[in-house]
Amino acid sequence: MSTVVDAVSQLLHFPESIERLVFPSRPNESSEDRSSIPVDILDTQKDYIFYMDVPGLSKSDIQVTVEDENTLVIRSNGKRKREESEEEGCKYVRMERRPPLKLMRKFRLPDDCNVSAITAKCENGVLTVTVEKLPPPPKSKTVEVAIS
16 A cells, blocks of 8 residues: 555656656757747837747846847846745645746847847746847948049
């Protein structure tokens, strides 16, 4: 009878280390591929807008920086925060939700970007980064010079 109780206990606790066996990755999917979150980039007349789905992450979990003067870098550590119950003796019976993925994406920005005017917001699991464009340089005037 003890072995049955042990087996049921193990099933109810469902260790996270076994999660990979039950929920295998897709073939040809490495850990780096899983962190590559798809991004939509919209090119408007005034700016470039990056849209990235970041389910389970809050704005405090995400860092948006510019490196090497023209490389936009979006990072997250991907740590799960467990909700702790206030009652004593409570424990998780099953944990199936995956923790947020650790992510890092880099984008080389075009020369017409104003890197000092970048804004970001995270609402409803979508990160929106707006990179303002610099105004186009003034067109040079053509001055005709008389030849003597």
